[in-house]
Amino acid sequence: MLRLAIQKSGRLSEDSLALIRECGISFVSSSYKLKTEATNFPLEILFLRDDDIPGYVQDGVADLGIVGQNVLVEAGFPGLEVEALGFSKCRLSLAVPRADAYASVEALQGKNIATSYPNILGRYLAEQGVRANLHTISGSVEIAPSIGLAEAICDIVSSGSTLLGNGLREVETVFRSEAVLIAQPHLTPGQTDLLEQLRFRMQAVRRARRSKYILLNAPLSALEEVRRLLPGIKSPTVTPLAEPGWVSVQSVVQEDEFWHITSQLKAVGAEGILVLPIEKMIA
Numbered sequence: 001m002l003r004l005a006i007q008k009s010g011r012l013s014e015d016s017l018a019l020i021r022e023c024g025i026s027f028v029s030s031s032y033k034l035k036t037e038a039t040n041f042p043l044e045i046l047f048l049r050d051d052d053i054p055g056y057v058q059d060g061v062a063d064l065g066i067v068g069q070n071v072l073v074e075a076g077f078p079g080l081e082v083e084a085l086g087f088s089k090c091r092l093s094l095a096v097p098r099a100d101a102y103a104s105v106e107a108l109q110g111k112n113i114a115t116s117y118p119n120i121l122g123r124y125l126a127e128q129g130v131r132a133n134l135h136t137i138s139g140s141v142e143i144a145p146s147i148g149l150a151e152a153i154c155d156i157v158s159s160g161s162t163l164l165g166n167g168l169r170e171v172e173t174v175f176r177s178e179a180v181l182i183a184q185p186h187l188t189p190g191q192t193d194l195l196e197q198l199r200f201r202m203q204a205v206r207r208a209r210r211s212k213y214i215l216l217n218a219p220l221s222a223l224e225e226v227r228r229l230l231p232g233i234k235s236p237t238v239t240p241l242a243e244p245g246w247v248s249v250q251s252v253v254q255e256d257e258f259w260h261i262t263s264q265l266k267a268v269g270a271e272g273i274l275v276l277p278i279e280k281m282i283a
């Protein structure tokens with residue numbers, strides 16, 4: 001049996017639950033139940049505050065966890081990471097009031113900086129040779145300059161709208177983060193085997209999310225061009241159509257190059273292009 005700790009409610013919750021479910025693991029969850037057992041995999045899920053997850057996994061209270069690298073590194077346990085999960089991408093940045101002059105990180109020398117990440121920020125400033133006074137607060141950090149608590153802040157930024165809404169300007173990126181799977185250091189051989197099964201499923205889900213299945217018709221004369229545009233995993237599947245001189249081509253394309261490739265496919269004569277999601281993709 002493995003115990004997996006995920007965030008109860010917050011930025012990581014929805015994607016963590018979706019990933020576990022897409023791995024084919026079924027369980028019942030409700031907002032007041034803080035522990036649930038999967039019905040078709042030896043997994044117990046604990047719903048916790050994200051800040052508590054690295055410590056619980058380090059101590060073996062939970063075997064696995066899903067947290068942001070920001071929280072993991074701040075807690076001082078970066079070695080627990082076993083798999084990057086690709087969601088909740090954000091950065092930890094320094095920001096100052098929009099009207100303030102700022103040439104370089106030197107400008108923060110001797111200043112008061114509010115943050116929830118004193119360890120990551122402290123290390124960054126030390127590397128830059130900057131001495132500042134860090135004020136640790138646990139939330140609503142962006143308010144600090146406007147109430148006279150600090151001259152600068154260091155907090156999580158994603159779209160930048162929280163900074164904008166509070167009259168702040170991002171000036172330095174201190175740390176880049178995404179959600180990661182973490183594991184306690186002393187898993188039994190049986191638990192290690194279960195962890196590997198889970199990672200295998202997670203990788204298949206992530207690969208599938210990045211890929212699309214594409215089907216199209218093309219004149220035989222354009223086949224070489226089409227094959228060049230759609231290399232596929234090994235090579236595309238090509239089958240003749242009932243209409244002479246035409247073939248049907250099936251392949252896999254990456255989500256991020258999909259629009260670019262389909263416009264080129266049309267340009268070489270492809271027709272009837274269908275694009276389908278892929279549910280799982282095994283390497």
Ligand SMILES: Nc1ncnc2c1ncn2[C@@H]1O[C@H](COP(=O)(O)OP(=O)(O)OP(=O)(O)O)[C@@H](O)[C@H]1O
Pocket residue numbers: 007008009010011012048049050051067068069070071088089090156157158159177178179
């Ligand atoms: N705006 C954002 N965009 C993307 N990821 C984010 C964003 N804000 C936070 N995250 C990531 O999600 C994690 C959880 O953020 P959230 O704001 O839900 O934490 P929290 O308020 O500390 O929650 P908890 O109540 O569990 O302590 C962060 O540690 C970070 O890794």
Ligand SMILES: O=P(O)(O)OC[C@H]1O[C@H](OP(=O)(O)OP(=O)(O)O)[C@H](O)[C@@H]1O
Pocket residue numbers: 011139140142155156157158159160161162163
């Ligand atoms: O750059 P943005 O897209 O605006 O995102 C950044 C904000 O998101 C997070 O807070 P969240 O909204 O999760 O609220 P919280 O402070 O209650 O955790 C983070 O603490 C920032 O305040």
Ligand SMILES: [Mg+2]
Pocket residue numbers: 049050051
């Ligand atoms: Mg938290």
